[in-house]
Amino acid sequence: MQRIGVFICHCGSNIAATVDVERVTEALAKEPGVVYAVNYQYMCSENGQQLIKNAIAEHRLTGIVVCSCSPRMHEATFRKTAEAAGLNAYMVEIANIREQCSWIHKDIEEATEKAIVLARTAVAKILLDKPLTAGETGVTKRALVIGGGIAGIQAALDIADAGYEVDIVEKRPTIGGRMAQLDKTFPTLDCSACILTPKMVDCAQSDKINIFSYSEVEEVKGFVGNFDVKIRKKARHVDETKCTGCGVCMASCPSKKGLNEFNMNLNNRPAIYIPFAQAIPNVAIIDPEQCLKLKSDKCGLCQRKCGVGAIDYKQEDSFVERKYGAIVVATGFRPIKLDNFNEFGYADNKDVVTSLELERLMNAAGPTKGTLLRPSDGKHPKVITFIQCVGSRDVSGCGKPYCSKICCMYTAKHAMLIREKYPDTEVHVFYIDIRTPGKNYDEFYRRAVEQYGVDYIKGMVGKVYNENGKLMVQGSDLLDNKQIVIPSDLVVLATAIEPDPSVRDIATKLTISIDTNDFLTEAHAKLRPVESPTAGVFLAGVCQGPKDVPETVSQASACASKVIGLLAKDKLKGNPCVSHVDENMCTGCSQCEQVCPYGAITYIDKEFRIGGGKTETRRVASVNPAVCQGCGACTVTCPSGAMDLYGFSSAQILKEVEAICKR
Amino acid sequence: MQKIEELMYKRASEMLESGEVDRVIAWKKGETCYDVSPATFTKDNLEGFVYDAFCGANLSKYLVEESKKGGKILVFLKPCDTYSFNQLLSEHRIKRENVYVIGIECQGKIDANKLQKKGIDGILSVEEKGDKLTVKTLYGDKEIAFEEALSVKCETCKSKEFAVSDETIVLNEMRDNREKRFEAVERLEKMTEEERYAFWQAELSKCIRCNACRNVCPACTCTHCVFDNDKSGIAGKANADSFEEKLFHIIRSYHVAGRCTDCGECSRVCPQNIPLHLINRKYIKDMNEFYGEYQAGAAVTALNPIVDFTKEDVEAATVVGGKK
Ligand SMILES: Cc1cc2nc3c(=O)[nH]c(=O)nc-3n(C[C@H](O)[C@H](O)[C@H](O)COP(=O)(O)OP(=O)(O)OC[C@H]3O[C@@H](n4cnc5c(N)ncnc54)[C@H](O)[C@@H]3O)c2cc1C
Ligand code: SF4
Ligand code: SF4
Ligand code: SF4
Ligand code: SF4
Ligand code: SF4
Numbered sequence: 001m002q003r004i005g006v007f008i009c010h011c012g013s014n015i016a017a018t019v020d021v022e023r024v025t026e027a028l029a030k031e032p033g034v035v036y037a038v039n040y041q042y043m044c045s046e047n048g049q050q051l052i053k054n055a056i057a058e059h060r061l062t063g064i065v066v067c068s069c070s071p072r073m074h075e076a077t078f079r080k081t082a083e084a085a086g087l088n089a090y091m092v093e094i095a096n097i098r099e100q101c102s103w104i105h106k107d108i109e110e111a112t113e114k115a116i117v118l119a120r121t122a123v124a125k126i127l128l129d130k131p132l133t134a135g136e137t138g139v140t141k142r143a144l145v146i147g148g149g150i151a152g153i154q155a156a157l158d159i160a161d162a163g164y165e166v167d168i169v170e171k172r173p174t175i176g177g178r179m180a181q182l183d184k185t186f187p188t189l190d191c192s193a194c195i196l197t198p199k200m201v202d203c204a205q206s207d208k209i210n211i212f213s214y215s216e217v218e219e220v221k222g223f224v225g226n227f228d229v230k231i232r233k234k235a236r237h238v239d240e241t242k243c244t245g246c247g248v249c250m251a252s253c254p255s256k257k258g259l260n261e262f263n264m265n266l267n268n269r270p271a272i273y274i275p276f277a278q279a280i281p282n283v284a285i286i287d288p289e290q291c292l293k294l295k296s297d298k299c300g301l302c303q304r305k306c307g308v309g310a311i312d313y314k315q316e317d318s319f320v321e322r323k324y325g326a327i328v329v330a331t332g333f334r335p336i337k338l339d340n341f342n343e344f345g346y347a348d349n350k351d352v353v354t355s356l357e358l359e360r361l362m363n364a365a366g367p368t369k370g371t372l373l374r375p376s377d378g379k380h381p382k383v384i385t386f387i388q389c390v391g392s393r394d395v396s397g398c399g400k401p402y403c404s405k406i407c408c409m410y411t412a413k414h415a416m417l418i419r420e421k422y423p424d425t426e427v428h429v430f431y432i433d434i435r436t437p438g439k440n441y442d443e444f445y446r447r448a449v450e451q452y453g454v455d456y457i458k459g460m461v462g463k464v465y466n467e468n469g470k471l472m473v474q475g476s477d478l479l480d481n482k483q484i485v486i487p488s489d490l491v492v493l494a495t496a497i498e499p500d501p502s503v504r505d506i507a508t509k510l511t512i513s514i515d516t517n518d519f520l521t522e523a524h525a526k527l528r529p530v531e532s533p534t535a536g537v538f539l540a541g542v543c544q545g546p547k548d549v550p551e552t553v554s555q556a557s558a559c560a561s562k563v564i565g566l567l568a569k570d571k572l573k574g575n576p577c578v579s580h581v582d583e584n585m586c587t588g589c590s591q592c593e594q595v596c597p598y599g600a601i602t603y604i605d606k607e608f609r610i611g612g613g614k615t616e617t618r619r620v621a622s623v624n625p626a627v628c629q630g631c632g633a634c635t636v637t638c639p640s641g642a643m644d645l646y647g648f649s650s651a652q653i654l655k656e657v658e659a660i661c662k663r
Numbered sequence: 664m665q666k667i668e669e670l671m672y673k674r675a676s677e678m679l680e681s682g683e684v685d686r687v688i689a690w691k692k693g694e695t696c697y698d699v700s701p702a703t704f705t706k707d708n709l710e711g712f713v714y715d716a717f718c719g720a721n722l723s724k725y726l727v728e729e730s731k732k733g734g735k736i737l738v739f740l741k742p743c744d745t746y747s748f749n750q751l752l753s754e755h756r757i758k759r760e761n762v763y764v765i766g767i768e769c770q771g772k773i774d775a776n777k778l779q780k781k782g783i784d785g786i787l788s789v790e791e792k793g794d795k796l797t798v799k800t801l802y803g804d805k806e807i808a809f810e811e812a813l814s815v816k817c818e819t820c821k822s823k824e825f826a827v828s829d830e831t832i833v834l835n836e837m838r839d840n841r842e843k844r845f846e847a848v849e850r851l852e853k854m855t856e857e858e859r860y861a862f863w864q865a866e867l868s869k870c871i872r873c874n875a876c877r878n879v880c881p882a883c884t885c886t887h888c889v890f891d892n893d894k895s896g897i898a899g900k901a902n903a904d905s906f907e908e909k910l911f912h913i914i915r916s917y918h919v920a921g922r923c924t925d926c927g928e929c930s931r932v933c934p935q936n937i938p939l940h941l942i943n944r945k946y947i948k949d950m951n952e953f954y955g956e957y958q959a960g961a962a963v964t965a966l967n968p969i970v971d972f973t974k975e976d977v978e979a980a981t982v983v984g985g986k987k
Pocket of ligand 3: 585
């Protein structure tokens, strides 16, 4: 016979203001199986926990139901409390009467009724609970970082610094990410390359860091501490171990009309190229779409010119399989496509550019060698108009509903840099709001207005059209309440940013979740901001939400500390709420195997007695408890009900439903 | 069909004789011409071997038990039956290497009840002649259009291709009705909720829980079916109320969803003539619309849309009223 104690928490006034805790206590004391019920102001406090421990001893309780906040908050706390008092940690159930009750109801009568039902439901479940023991697994002392932007670089450096091995998988030919494309960076206006490239070099030189550039994650199996990852190294057609990055091949290549992605397609590059001078690894790569040799077997010049014989036209994709204890996702962002914004004339006018394109037009390593010249005719633009929030905070469905967060700051940066270098240039900025919170940020923006005389216009731009070679920017000035038209030489669109589209694929492979805007979701928005909901997978940089470099770096370092904390452990306690199979009922149909997202199910042939002294060999499922995450997908898939979860059995769930339906 | 039957008989005896197979699963004559049942034949006894318009039964499920006994088995499968066979292979219920499959021509099978409903009694034998069916009865010969006698499952036959076979016996082009497959489901979809509820209520309340539909279903091969398992909490319940009689069918249809090949056996054997196959055919239509065309048993794979998750899957929130 079970002896259950029910502990009802007031959570200060969080619960007690909307739920009549006394009535809940009275009602629960009468429930079959319950021998003790009590309420207290803060169950999670030192005193509250002591109250639970004392009650366990005094009333010889076999299980406890705590009616409090979400199990995400304090389930672990109360499991420890129970354990300290000699109970099995899994003889604990939480009835969430805060998030699922007091916080969402106003009527005390209704909320109290519901709290009683929720508590009863937990009692119904605990009556079928059995003590469980968690198994232990080892930890592979190596981390994987997906994405080699500043987020991935910083995370990798910090993890390596603690003495652990790290692999970076970067899908482009070089690490560096978007930051490598920036000219100067707010708020201090130091040159992006000057602060980024030393970190890239550190990665290359660290004996703990291994860079898989031009590579992608192909497959992920396993679980926290023990991920098995297959990495596809895409064919570069250049042997990384031989290439010295001398660049002779680039000069020899006759196919020079490739679009230079690094320069936002604003100029051209040869079919064999090194993305930029400080690329890491500093190794050439052949664009197979453009190489004459690969396309039509004509040419082969670069191979003849290469002094070290690094070029290999026959190279194919290869695969590496490695084990990792933790994974950091840092896949970053891209500016959105502007197809839905014809009003700004981006597609039709060469001199309407995005802000990231402007970064390249201002950069010394860019297509104009750092002199700001407009793309159409290579002339100095004299009037430049910026349009902020292009595609951001857009609820019409054309763009993104969120604020891209970085555009106010980088537009102020662009405006200031231009006024500084070309004081004869007139700079206008159309904005909806200026959002510059943060240390030295508002001061930065004010400098653009006050010191550099940038003309900020509050209002929206209706359209941009070309009139006799001038870009006419037509908009409203809301403060002066009038329509204005600014004839400009260059128009810059502060384009919204969105997660790199590959994030969907990565999320599926890692079984982590994305929000409606495709940003990766954290385990808890406030209290676990760098963890994903899947144990052992962490999030850094813009893939989790728009942010600038300082914020990205802080998040990456936070991520690294979480990873280090994990890798420092020798053993991890598993989750005992895993699936198990009743072999007598299993038909061996393979459906559970197919549905299991973690690959936890395999099959064995086993002999069974079938009566009359005879035996029969049957194929039956077998669950690897170390791999199973207890998601329950198999239990609902199995037609004959052979699969069941410890701690969440089908019988328990049915009892819960019954308790809810009982009036 | 006469000719096909002769060829089938010839192959069966040859293969038994040569020892290539130990047993043959085919159809056997009963007391009347329309009382045909599946049977296992051995070398010394091929008596009653038959293949005609009454051989509607799907033989693939018999292989589950038969293939456990060891030895090699020859089975004759009509096009639609080959899908069930593949599905069973996917679920590891049959050992492929022990089975030799001969795919056989099928022009659709007929339903004696339909003849009787047309007032044709005392049936002695039937003869197919192109689009016509001649029925010899105690009261003389009757001729009707073949289509009018087709059993429900053959009215909308889904395929004339063999999903799997080691050899085939096909002499004529087969009658193809596949474009009509979802017509009945569409009619149900057009009903109001109340009408649809009333339709199923009327149909399912006829159910006498004989379990024939489950027993014949090639997707229902569980070692321990929930309806026979005391632990499941839903075992062996007779239809005490209208809720329970519906629940039996809802549970069973969910269990076979994604695996049901639409073979129509459930409706064929139902003594109450409940159009059971329409439940799963609706799921099939939905799955096709949500996840792209899928035919269970077309290939050997346990990965059906219900247990497969892909990035392209529709989000629950974007599916409104059963449409994307
Ligand atoms: C125009 C503009 C100006 C800016 N100016 C400033 C500034 O002045 N100051 C400032 O602080 N911030 C600035 N920012 C913001 C800054 O660029 C970002 O904060 C920073 O780049 C975010 O770094 P990240 O590593 O998260 O992403 P990214 O830089 O996007 O790096 C992600 C990396 O992951 C790789 N990757 C993506 N998907 C995969 C995959 N599936 N597998 C493997 N690798 C993958 C990508 O190739 C890339 O290398 C600016 C942004 C823009 C657009
Ligand atoms: S509960 Fe089942 S489906 Fe889920 S991880 Fe475990 S074995 Fe796989
Ligand atoms: S789904 Fe059920 S019957 Fe099928 S293999 Fe898994 S446990 Fe066995
Ligand atoms: S269901 Fe199809 S293959 Fe089977 S008997 Fe009918 S028409 Fe022929
Ligand atoms: S449910 Fe009916 S149609 Fe589907 S496989 Fe079973 S018997 Fe055939
Ligand atoms: S009804 Fe369900 S449990 Fe029973 S045999 Fe069919 S699939 Fe298996």
